Amino acid sequence: MPKSVKKLDSDVVVVGAGPGGCTVAKELSKRGKKVILIEKGGTRERFIGNRLDTLFRVEKELNVGLFLRRTVEGDNLTLAHGVGGGTHIYLGSAFSPDIEYWKRYNVDIPQELVDEAVRECWVSPPPDEFIGPGTRRIWEAANELGMQWEPLHRHVDFSKCRVGCEECMNCPHKAKWTAKVFAMEAVEHGATLLTHLKVREAIIENGVAVGVRAVGRGGQIYEITAKVVVCSAGGVHTAEILQRCGLQEAGSWFTGDPTNFSFGFVKEGRGNGFEHPMTIGYHDKKNGVLFSAMLEPYITWHLQFIQDEHLRALLKLYRFRKALGLFAKISDEATGQVTPDGKVSKSFTQRDWNRIQYGRDTSENILIKAGCDPNKLHHTGITLTHPAGTVRIGKLVDTNLESPIKNLYCCDTSILPEAGGIPPAMTIVVLGKRLARHLQTIS
Ligand SMILES: Cc1cc2nc3c(=O)[nH]c(=O)nc-3n(C[C@H](O)[C@H](O)[C@H](O)COP(=O)(O)OP(=O)(O)OC[C@H]3O[C@@H](n4cnc5c(N)ncnc54)[C@H](O)[C@@H]3O)c2cc1C
Known part of the structure; x- marks a missing residue:
């Protein structure tokens, strides 16, 4: 009835x-x-502090892309509810x-x-101790290459945050x-x-x-x-x-601000996987790209790596601690649409591809300068965040x-x-x- x-x-x-x-x-x-x-x-707060919480929070659909939402063209599209x-x-x-x-x-x-x-x-700059040693390697390398990276503001109450905690996506300290x-x-x-x-x-x-x-x-x-x-x-x-x-x-x-993560593996010391993310960056307005130092969070990094490289990734997954990374986020043109059934189609123009390529090339130069093995660099697929x-x-x-x-x-x-x-x-x-x-x- x-x-x-x-x-x-x-x-x-x-x-x-x-x-x-x-x-x-x-x-x-x-x-x-x-x-x-x-x-x-x-x-729901039950899973806060558990890395899997993010998976409960994002919109999902069954597909070959590890059940995250994707555009019609196959790029990752992250929406939370x-x-x-x-x-x-x-x-x-x-x-x-x-x-x-x-x-x-x-x-x-x-x-x-x-x-x-x-x-x-809760906007504030990151205190010095939250900018980890791996992140500083990227900072120095980028600036040696003539860019002007600087600390980025955060929506974080650093009095509640912990040095070495990188779980901002699912902040367990109520600091975000x-x-x-x-x-x-x-x-x-x-x-x-x-x-x-x-x-x-x-x-x-x-x-x-x-x-x-x-x-x-x-x-x-x-x-x-x-x-x-x-x-x-x-x-x-x-x-x-x-x-x-x-x-x-x-x-x-x-528009989706398409984002590519790039990372390599350092021979000495640790990467920046277990450091507070996005503490430094550089907005290259002339080329329409925002750069910032961070690896995708633990587990998300692994899932993305598998999505990109399939079985070949399995041999490298244990190397998270050695991975050093950054992302390049570009301002894209508005070529896309939302269909009445809620699907998103997003294609890229030549200008977008030029920006994406510029972001990857620049990231590669920074990683090599920061001490990553040039033969083992990885660029992820595109995510629209x-x-x-x-x-x-x-x-x-x-x-x-x-x-x-x-x-x-x-x-x-x-x-x-x-x-x-x-x-x-x-x-x-x-x-x-x-x-x-x-x-x-x-x-
Ligand atoms: C992984 C990731 C990292 C990000 N990092 C940053 C960052 O560091 N800094 C930053 O500024 N931004 C960041 N963003 C982007 C930022 O989170 C979003 O841009 C922002 O939340 C958008 O806000 P909004 O109000 O437009 O909509 P949303 O935050 O998308 O909120 C829309 C809400 O509407 C609800 N809703 C949808 N349809 C209906 C309906 N029919 N009826 C009722 N409710 C409905 C949804 O469930 C959702 O809760 C990130 C995004 C992602 C995915």
Whole structure:
């Protein structure tokens, strides 16, 4: 027998509890709005501190690529679910919004919002002792080659972190800021957090969004009315939701900041596998590449190696301690799409390939200079860790992040007007604060 529809009412309904959604929910509930924050995943903490937790947190699909999600073309695509969204498994690298980038799209970024985000998202530089000896080898080598690598800020409270711990993806010390911190603050200010509830679409009446329709456990249907709907379901799922609302252009573009890891093996000493990740790096803006020192975390490194080299990797898997590595992340062009069934197709342009090659060549030079055996270098396949740009500003949403459907806003990486090329979490937090300011007067 069909169940009756559960009905709830709010001022603002926010879809998705990543950094975008949690920021909007926190800011608006603090200002006295009645907010409902909906997340399709849960709040589970049981496996935190266990390296396998990451596997429970990422979206999976059965395929030859070790069951991680992949694009139609076969590249890795990492999406996380649960309260905190991507920040639950992110590496905690903190980059302030690039003001020049936003100026090009007529989006003002008030400095006071950046300052607030720095304070509230635990942003700080890594203390010296957290930059390990392997990482320093890469730093010295890169600078000898004429690059200007420098310490990178982190979303980490180093008073809680441990030297030698590299488990940021699944921080066991509660030292890494995640968007869950904001979700809990929103709840303290009266917001309702509904988990294991998946939003299908916005409810639209006479061209105006008036709420959302969602499906919960056991197929329970919910209809939640609101004066304003904010879709923060991430770079892929926001596009799907907007498509279901009749905005067919959503998902016609896609950027992913394709990332390649490169590593070699040192003859003397240890590599950087057991060192705090992403403590140093270099944003080569001219060539559209961000470099940073780190190996993929233990187990993930092994799985990636097997995915790349199949059985040949088995003979080298025990050498993690000797591996020294870095990544190159490029700003790609928006040639990709999200299909109505949620699949992502992502091809690369010649400019993208040139950047990828430049990133690999530069990484190789650094590793050789740092003492790795030139005959045993390895470049991983591509991973897209920043799915974005699918409902981009200027094409679908306006500079206030409102879609062509009145009162339906978006606030997550989907609105990025071009590839950011830098870790986006802090930018999304700042945009969430900016949107909350805009909405406080109208909702
Ligand atoms: C391995 C890895 C490392 C990273 N490292 C860094 C880093 O060091 N620094 C940095 O700044 N960024 C990093 N990132 C990227 C960063 O995590 C993401 O860019 C960021 O989380 C995006 O935020 P968002 O608000 O756009 O969406 P997301 O974080 O993707 O959140 C969207 C949320 O919406 C939920 N959702 C989706 N569909 C629905 C639906 N229909 N109904 C209800 N809920 C739904 C999802 O479950 C998810 O929780 C990393 C990402 C990965 C994968």
